[in-house]
Amino acid sequence: MTLQLAKPAPPDDDKRWKMVEVTMRRSGYASHALIETLHRVQGLFGYLDEPAMNFVAESLGLPLSKVYGVATFYHLFSLKPQGKHTCVICTGTACYIKGARELVDGLRQKYGIELGQTTPDLELSAVGARCIGACGLAPAAVVDGEVLGNLTVDQLLARIEKVIHDAT
């Protein structure tokens, strides 16, 4: 016998929660929709905070610990807010052989962040990717969704400078 619980209320009256609900409803609030739902939340809000995970947990009838477990298991989910701009550096084998490490060093020297970190002013997040599948263009990076290949440190830093500058 299943007990029909009252529908949990979203953490606030942000309209984006409606879209999260649509995703959950499509799968009949089944627990196997958890990863999809978290993708949706992160896509809309940029990261997963505790109220968001709580809401998803209650809606799908899962304990918060399960949701937290899944959110921390997968690399793509972030529990902290991300920077306005993202630089993904591919650290796959081909890029590694062709000097991805120098790109990471360059980023550290200029912005003081390692892969997986965000600058304190929330302007830039650096992310390491295992392989973005652009091995033919190694070393490669993705700056705000744009794939850049055959990169040098200077080219990468100039590009980042440009996206930050253009946005302000």
Place this chain on the structure above:
Amino acid sequence: MQLEELSELAAEIQESQQHCDHCVRVCMAAGCQSSGAKVVFDALSEKTAESEHVCVKGVGCMGLCAAGPLVEVTSRGQAPVMYQQVTEADAQEVVDSLGGAPVERLRCPSDMPFFTSQHKIVLENSGVIDPEQIKEYIAADGYRALVHAVTEMTPAEVLREVDVSGLRGRGGGGYPAGLKWSTVSKMPGGDKFVVCNGDEGDPGAFMDRAVLESDPHRVIEGMVLAGYAVGAAHGFIYVRAEYPLAVERLTKAIRDATKQGFLGQNICETRFSFDIEIRLGAGAFVCGEETALMASIEGRRGQPRPRPPYPAQSGLWGYSTLINNVETFANIPPIIRRGGAWFASIGTEKSKGTKVFALAGRIRNTGLIEVPMGITLRDIVFTIGGGVPEGSQFKAVQTGGPSGGCLPEEFLDLPVDYDTLRQAGSIMGSGGMIVMDQTSSMVDVARYFMEFCMDESCGKCVPCRAGTHQMHALLDKIAQGHGSVKDLALLEELCEVVRAMSLCGLGQTAPNPVLSTLQHFRMEYVAKLQEHALPDGGPPASERSATPPAESQETTS
């Protein structure tokens, strides 16, 4: 739909394509897109918008990523001409040349071995058809196998063709597909699932991505055929979230195939129904392992579980499940269309058909290739790949990603198939092939792969969780020149323990890069040991030089 209707439809589409005299294909795969294919495409489309005789198409991967963006022009009655490194500024010149002499300046020699030595089955449509148009796939004999199978063949006949073909799982394991399929088909009724593993996590591998982006309908057709053969009604495609373009194209392909009646209820007005759902990964390498992948589809942490029971016996939600890789499914339509015997005539005795490889690293022609099984590594690296760039010296080729190994020059004449590569200490793997030159230190490479496995270990079983950590620490110590002979011996011992005791493939194969580099490049490890001048004034390097290999073997035995 009957076969005749499909043939009529295909003929109709082919005819409608006849009106254009010049077909300009622009490679829009990930590689070329990042070198600016989109602006080239836009420029070409704009400049030819008014001409009725020219059609500009965005197509999938043409293979030679190193020379992107690639553009191919096919004019009626003439051999196709390929252009390389085309820029926006070149567009006008290319358009002007249509009907006249080709632009020699941009020409990419299509008679080079990179193109002529390949044998395309999986990639036959890749770079030729527009992946977003189902009619182009139909015109290229697409869905012919499906219609033929569900209307004229019994599931057992489909199974027999797959069995006769000798196709082995292309994800790296090499398990015979026919055997897996018949195990699932023999399971008693009830719900069954077909799962396509598109969680291509090996760094340096982009074959599945290329197939999904360049020819998504082929994978769908393969899955429906599998569903028909084993008696399943539902399918899942598990794709990495890192491949947004592949997801987008698959989503459209599924929608279009459903509209055409190749997916959904009562396919071709028969009693057979099949649907496909896409599931996104979320960045976990271990999810490429089949039991972890199923856990992830069920919305849980992607942790593997012991086998047996195998997915064929108890898979998704406890139901019998058939899991194959993207490339395996992509091989199915041609097998059904042309017969298993045809497929079995290609390749070697135990490894049939072709294999797609992603060539990268220190090599001239980086890109995507498809070659018959049994070709030598030398042919792949030097003939097709064009060898290492000037000033470089070939040192090793790495196959199989973090589960594989590095092979030196002496092994280049080995034929590529599942069994010989395993004997040489590497594996076929999913198809990543990375060439290294003298600038890569093999100890460094081993450490790189170990760091990868350490980060990606799911943490469920101790040998993998703690073992990869310790092996990485030892490799780090050795790479920095602080290692001793004892460390090397301990490393080898640990490799054996982790290999034997880990729960899933990730842990069991994690020591491979270390073992293979130790086997073929032991001197580099030994040299690293010698680099270190002992702080307590131990014997100088010259006196310790000869002993390490012998000593370490004693300690391990």
